[in-house]
Amino acid sequence: MRNNPYKKSWFRSYIGDHLRVSLASLGRLYGQPAATIMTTAVIAIALTLPVGLFITLDNIGKLSSGWDGSTQISLFLHTEVDNNKAKQLMSQLKKNKLIKTVELIDKEQGLEEFKKISGFGEALKYLDHNPLPIVLVVHPNIMENQPGRTTSLVNELKKNDMVELAQLDVQWVKRLYTILEIANRSIWVISTMLALAVLLIIGNTIRLDIQNRREEIEVSKLIGASNAFIRRPFLYTGLWYGLIGGMLAWSITLISLVLMENPIHKLALLYHSQFRLSGLNLENMLILILISCLLGLTGSWIAVSQHLKEIEPS
């Protein structure tokens, strides 16, 4: 562009135009409140649904990680292993980062317990030696939502020569995690579809907007407006839709969480649990709004690239 003292520099013109256009498109949305509210509400609802599902899933995961704490691995040692060797193994195991605590149940303790629980106490008196093995009870360090690590720990412990049998008695935890994994996947599918829906909503809204401003586009093209200049207000409109929709979705989520928090806390207390509903942190909120803005921008970009070409002055 040639230098012209009456014109702004390329940079200032660019920034100034963006500022002007972004405010103008916001003003345009403000000027037609009914349409704006409806469109952004649809976007917000479509975004709130997956956000709500993710929060639910996240909370279930947190809740179940508490249950996971009760996971224990029973190591039945070979019968010829004596107490000293068992204690050696115990201190060795305690060094493993994956293990929180190890308890030793020696043969006598085991027998006592067995007598109490089984009711065979009298019969056991007739045995000339104690047939029970020493048992090490291992409490693993549970990392959230990582059932795989516990399983691999079990496999590792099995390899030890002194161990005859390693038993993880929490199959159901594994099943729960699998179900959560399936739920997680389905939520991703649902989210993707809803994101597409948002894209279509914004695309269609922008398409109508383009049609309504056909005259303006034609005149601008005749006066020498570049395609970027004509595109800009529509892209900003899409961006605003995304931003407002995202913030609305966040507010709806927040209100829903507030509404649910008390009853859930009460329920948790009934189960003697300190469980608290966790919602969106700042990072998640920013991600939500960022995604929403991106959807708005992409939706309008699709509409603009399809329909602006059709409008040529004649």
Added chain:
Amino acid sequence: MIYFDNVYKRYPRGHEALSQINLRLARGQMAFLTGHSGAGKSTLLKLIAMIERPTRGQIFLDGVNLNNISNRKIPYIRRNIGIIFQNHHLLYDRPVFDNVALPLIIQGYRHQEIHKRVRAALNQVGLLGKENNDPITLSGGEQQRVGIARAIVHKPLLLLADEPTGNLDPELSKEIMQLFVRFNQVGTTVLIASHDLELIKQIGSPVISLQDGKVAYNGLPFTVNSDQYA
């Protein structure tokens, strides 16, 4: 300023709108384009404004061969041209000022400069003081003058007008034509499509008369016989 070298324009339906057009319009000149409706006046203007492209031949605008201009570069060509339409093409959702300011905004003029130039342009067409009016509240003649102000606000090298007085009464038409004469006097090249024979004769600028897509006459208006451009 404008140079047509053996230009043909055939529309997709097979209708030949222009054929074998050779024309030259010097910088600073003013000329009228006449002919029956359908003779190709609008097509010729559209070729200059790059709304249409020629089927054959070359058009030069200020020394630039328009055939070499890609679609992306068309806006920059149009910035040198001011176009005036019969039906104004004003934007009715914004006041007069914003309508006139549009070319300056598109070209990224400074804020103060826009104010200065819009007021100057409105002053030239006699509409100073109506900046904040909605175009719809203005009369036909006033709306046309807003259109003219918009076409000249960025001081284009070339002014194209397609039947600018088509909807106006003779008195207003004359005023509008006087405006064009004045722009021409300060150096703007002006090409006006019109069939207002009386007015053209009064002004006395050269006439290019089209007939069935061909140049039937190119010269001063006094010698042309009237049935050539009724």
